Amino acid sequence: RACVKPAAPAFYLKAGTAAAQKWQLRFPSTPPQTSKMSTADEIFSTIGTSLKADPKLASKIDAVLQFVLTERGAASTEWVVDCKACAVSRGSAPSVECVVTIAADDFVALVAGKLNPVTAYMSGRMKVKGSTAVAQKFAAMAKKALAQPRDATATASAAPAAAATTTAAVTTAAATTT
Numbered sequence: 001r002a003c004v005k006p007a008a009p010a011f012y013l014k015a016g017t018a019a020a021q022k023w024q025l026r027f028p029s030t031p032p033q034t035s036k037m038s039t040a041d042e043i044f045s046t047i048g049t050s051l052k053a054d055p056k057l058a059s060k061i062d063a064v065l066q067f068v069l070t071e072r073g074a075a076s077t078e079w080v081v082d083c084k085a086c087a088v089s090r091g092s093a094p095s096v097e098c099v100v101t102i103a104a105d106d107f108v109a110l111v112a113g114k115l116n117p118v119t120a121y122m123s124g125r126m127k128v129k130g131s132t133a134v135a136q137k138f139a140a141m142a143k144k145a146l147a148q149p150r151d152a153t154a155t156a157s158a159a160p161a162a163a164a165t166t167t168a169a170v171t172t173a174a175a176t177t178t
Contacts, residue, residue, distance in 0.1 A: 038108065039104075039108065040069050040077070040079070040104050040107050043107070043108070043146075044067075044079050047081065047088050047145045048087065048088030048089075050144075050145035050146070050148045051145060052086060052087075055086045057086075057145050058083035058084075058086050061083035061134065063083055063096075063131065063134040063138075064081070064084065064097060065081045065083070065097065065099075065138055066080050066093060066096040066098070066100070067079040067080075067081070067099075067100050068100070068101040068102075069104040071104055072103065072105075077104065078090065078091055078092045079091075080092065081138065083141070096130065098128065098129070098131050098135045099130055100126065100127070100128050100135070101126070101127040101128075102120065102125065102126040106126065110126075
């Protein structure tokens with residue numbers, strides 16, 4: 001359940017008081033940092049690295065997915081996530097079970113939590129074609145892949161919370177197309 005910050009109470013709290021400090025802790029004025037990944041290349045690279053490091057992530061998905069990331073005024077970039085071979089690569093595959101089409105900047109915004117997945121799907125900014133079951137399984141796998149540490153000093157608790165947003169986007173889109 002999300003906590004909604006009331007509009008006016010900050011006016012009634014004296015700065016520096018215990019009540020004001022409690023309020024600031026409960027309702028911080030700046031949103032938490034959700035993702036440091038700024039490009040789709042970084043996101044897919046992270047998923048690919050995680051799949052190579054832990055092939056069990058894709059063990060429940062026996063499918064190939066394709067992401068078509070469109071650029072405004074430029075050609076689209078295609079990414080293939082081959083869960084059978086635990087590989088992520090640029091390009092297209094001859095046969096895929098699921099295709100997700102979205103603008104590259106919208107994809108990054110989804111990962112960062114700045115774009116609502118339901119809004120993106122319902123407004124046509126994100127499209128899902130093919131097996132919705134595969135898309136839902138991929139959503140769960142991607143969440144785990146993006147949550148894995150990126151280097152030896154990172155911990156799982158430091159993973160971006162936006163991974164959940166990304167996977168929610170695919171899950172929501174897949175559920176909506178059913």
